[in-house]
Amino acid sequence: MGAIEQFHTAPGTLDLGWGHPHPDALPLDAWADATADALRRHGASALDYGRAVGPEPLIDWIGGRSDEVFVTAGASHALELIASVFGRGGPALVDTPTYHYALRTLADHGLRLIAAPAHDPAAMLELIRRHRPTLLYLVPTFGNPTGTSLPGPQRIALIEAARRGGVTIVEDDTYRDLSYDGVPAPPSLYSLDASDVVIRISSLAKTVAPGLRLGWITASPDRITALTRRGYVDSGGGVNHTTALAMASFATSGGYSTHLDSLRARYAGQRDALAAALRLHLPTASFDVPEGGWFLWVRLPGADELTKPATAHGVAFLPGDTFFLDRKPDRPIRLSFSRYGPEDLAEAARRLASAHRAMPRGR
Amino acid sequence: MGAIEQFHTAPGTLDLGWGHPHPDALPLDAWADATADALRRHGASALDYGRAVGPEPLIDWIGGRSDEVFVTAGASHALELIASVFGRGGPALVDTPTYHYALRTLADHGLRLIAAPAHDPAAMLELIRRHRPTLLYLVPTFGNPTGTSLPGPQRIALIEAARRGGVTIVEDDTYRDLSYDGVPAPPSLYSLDASDVVIRISSLAKTVAPGLRLGWITASPDRITALTRRGYVDSGGGVNHTTALAMASFATSGGYSTHLDSLRARYAGQRDALAAALRLHLPTASFDVPEGGWFLWVRLPGADELTKPATAHGVAFLPGDTFFLDRKPDRPIRLSFSRYGPEDLAEAARRLASAHRAMPRGR
Numbered sequence: 001m002g003a004i005e006q007f008h009t010a011p012g013t014l015d016l017g018w019g020h021p022h023p024d025a026l027p028l029d030a031w032a033d034a035t036a037d038a039l040r041r042h043g044a045s046a047l048d049y050g051r052a053v054g055p056e057p058l059i060d061w062i063g064g065r066s067d068e069v070f071v072t073a074g075a076s077h078a079l080e081l082i083a084s085v086f087g088r089g090g091p092a093l094v095d096t097p098t099y100h101y102a103l104r105t106l107a108d109h110g111l112r113l114i115a116a117p118a119h120d121p122a123a124m125l126e127l128i129r130r131h132r133p134t135l136l137y138l139v140p141t142f143g144n145p146t147g148t149s150l151p152g153p154q155r156i157a158l159i160e161a162a163r164r165g166g167v168t169i170v171e172d173d174t175y176r177d178l179s180y181d182g183v184p185a186p187p188s189l190y191s192l193d194a195s196d197v198v199i200r201i202s203s204l205a206k207t208v209a210p211g212l213r214l215g216w217i218t219a220s221p222d223r224i225t226a227l228t229r230r231g232y233v234d235s236g237g238g239v240n241h242t243t244a245l246a247m248a249s250f251a252t253s254g255g256y257s258t259h260l261d262s263l264r265a266r267y268a269g270q271r272d273a274l275a276a277a278l279r280l281h282l283p284t285a286s287f288d289v290p291e292g293g294w295f296l297w298v299r300l301p302g303a304d305e306l307t308k309p310a311t312a313h314g315v316a317f318l319p320g321d322t323f324f325l326d327r328k329p330d331r332p333i334r335l336s337f338s339r340y341g342p343e344d345l346a347e348a349a350r351r352l353a354s355a356h357r358a359m360p361r362g363r
Numbered sequence: 364m365g366a367i368e369q370f371h372t373a374p375g376t377l378d379l380g381w382g383h384p385h386p387d388a389l390p391l392d393a394w395a396d397a398t399a400d401a402l403r404r405h406g407a408s409a410l411d412y413g414r415a416v417g418p419e420p421l422i423d424w425i426g427g428r429s430d431e432v433f434v435t436a437g438a439s440h441a442l443e444l445i446a447s448v449f450g451r452g453g454p455a456l457v458d459t460p461t462y463h464y465a466l467r468t469l470a471d472h473g474l475r476l477i478a479a480p481a482h483d484p485a486a487m488l489e490l491i492r493r494h495r496p497t498l499l500y501l502v503p504t505f506g507n508p509t510g511t512s513l514p515g516p517q518r519i520a521l522i523e524a525a526r527r528g529g530v531t532i533v534e535d536d537t538y539r540d541l542s543y544d545g546v547p548a549p550p551s552l553y554s555l556d557a558s559d560v561v562i563r564i565s566s567l568a569k570t571v572a573p574g575l576r577l578g579w580i581t582a583s584p585d586r587i588t589a590l591t592r593r594g595y596v597d598s599g600g601g602v603n604h605t606t607a608l609a610m611a612s613f614a615t616s617g618g619y620s621t622h623l624d625s626l627r628a629r630y631a632g633q634r635d636a637l638a639a640a641l642r643l644h645l646p647t648a649s650f651d652v653p654e655g656g657w658f659l660w661v662r663l664p665g666a667d668e669l670t671k672p673a674t675a676h677g678v679a680f681l682p683g684d685t686f687f688l689d690r691k692p693d694r695p696i697r698l699s700f701s702r703y704g705p706e707d708l709a710e711a712a713r714r715l716a717s718a719h720r721a722m723p724r725g726r
Binding site: 002003004005006020021023024026027028029031032035036039040042043044045046047048049050051052055056057060073074075076077079080084101102103104105106107108109205209210211212213230231232233234235236237238239240241242243245 | 369405415420469470575593
């Protein structure tokens with residue numbers, strides 16, 4: 001059938017490095033049905049050039065104010081567009097640790113990156129004053145790589161610091177819907193009466209399917225207008241039109257809601273399986289169990305030397321340095337529990353423990 | 364159902380301004396089938412993150428060297444990406460007249476635009492020497508807005524000028540497959556042993572459906588690698604993965620080939636209907652009948668005063684200035700014959716003639 005995947009894991013390896021969905025979590029039949037429904041329902045308009053901001057049926061389902069939404073070709077595309085339209089040469093503050101590809105995307109647009117602690121608004125304000133950044137990027141909810149969320153009071157303080165410093169917060173809200181145990185996600189920064197200083201990025205990559213490349217931006221109407229005025233957007237109309245209409249069909253049929261319930265149960269179970277196996281096999285590891293998202297952020301003595309023995313034992317992860325602008329010893333590692341079922345995750349923990357035991361001593 | 368279209372024509376108006384497909388030319392049932400087939404054939408891999416350059420089944424169908432192709436989210440997205448990665452601050456030469464949204468897209472990236480005559484390689488070389496541009500944009504085949512193609516000898520000379528001047532040609536090849544009367548399109552610039560200086564943009568918007576936002580870039584392997592190294596691309600993998608696989612199914616099933624045959628017959632018939640009606644009703648109009656594409660580029664005395672009376676008579680077009688960097692009197696107008704059947708096009712010509720007769724005299 002030919003190569004189609006983003007990457008290939010070495011045969012026999014359990015790769016907890018990539019934040020990819022479990023294959024069984026992808027709604028294959030439902031997506032075929034949703035596409036057929038959208039084509040039937042909207043006829044030629046489903047295949048013609050679409051509205052620049054995205055089709056109304058999807059925007060209605062997204063909710064909120066309809067003039068504050070712009071449908072994108074995924075979250076990464078949203079960040080690319082935001083960096084290009086609102087980055088204005090930078091610099092950009094970035095919470096660290098944070099999503100590593102976001103660092104590269106911002107840097108691609110010539111924005112100088114400055115590490116900034118989102119949990120410390122006073123320090124943040126000082127950095128804003130010193131560097132006059134245009135953007136501040138973070139994943140405040142079920143964050144990548146830590147799985148944790150910025151507490152409510154710090155959200156308020158962060159918004160206030162951004163407002164006083166005249167910087168635009170880019171809130172990557174990719175993991176919002178992946179909340180577990182019935183605990184709701186904290187309110188988004190954008191929703192805290194902060195449309196003046198926050199641009200929010202949402203994604204359907206984790207909850208429906210990455211291959212669709214579908215997400216959206218929530219921003220003030222003037223910022224939405226600036227996006228639609230981009231020549232590239234005005235030229236082609238909706239940047240992922242037909243797929244957006246299929247998503248609207250999937251959503252309004254009730255299919256998405258049912259699907260999300262089963263996803264939450266699946267990923268909570270996978271999280272618990274990995275956490276339990278780590279506690280059992282690798283008791284020197286320490287980590288918080290996140291209330292959402294796809295990752296465990298694990299402190300482990302000797303983690304800096306673990307990559308090579310882990311590979312030899314058939315397990316992979318991402319080292320902590322990946323998510324920072326600098327390198328430092330003894331950072332946690334990121335384990336993704338999204339891609340494998342409980343048994344594979346337990347086996348991955350066993351292999352990680354074996355690799356850890358096999359490491360050269362002397363620390 | 365809510366607003367989903369890119370624009371709305373005033374009720375009763377025949378709008379020959381937009382280059383949109385005829386609604387009956389969009390393969391609704393075939394696309395539902397192709398999507399279902401791709402999901403069945405590739406399973407979870409069809410919905411997961413895809414390969415950055417695009418899935419192999421589509422690249423195989425596109426043909427040529429597989430390491431010279433990068434699947435994009437449409438032609439406009441391709442140009443946005445090229446301007447961002449290879450524009451390097453510009454300036455950019457642009458053939459004029461040319462696709463108006465391309466002018467805006469290049470300008471969005473801060474590239475200063477300089478009008479350059481693609482049909483006059485000596486003048487082009489002089490401009491290249493004087494301005495040291497990074498890019499040179501043109502639509503050399505069934506061009507927008509003229510419908511004409513750059514002759515073979517000038518293609519060779521243009522490539523040579525670009526090579527000597529160290530500028531990269533961006534060949535927008537969107538209309539290549541829409542050739543009529545059995546006359547093949549001229550060979551692309553890229554195919555003339557010019558992968559060192561040409562980046563080609565291809566699109567499925569005109570031949571399959573705009574709403575899919577699917578196209579591709581053909582470029583040298585080092586340029587393809589530069590695109591895949593973009594943080595945004597590396598992050599999400601294939602920029603339109605699931606749709607690309609559906610297209611591969613549509614193509615390899617033979618559906619595309621049959622569809623293209625019927626498209627060519629349709630659009631050739633529409634072109635002929637508009638040309639004949641213009642000759643009949645508006646004998647002062649002069650134009651070449653293009654061998655491909657979607658446009659007639661029509662000289663008409665008094666065209667500069669025609670917009671308002673045309674609107675009053677229920678017909679619309681794009682004035683020539685749209686496609687240039689400057690304004691000048693007596694430029695041709697662009698009439699798109701893509702969106703309407705022969706009867707509507709004949710009526711549009713009648714209305715245009717009535718509007719022309721109704722214009723204030725004195726020229």
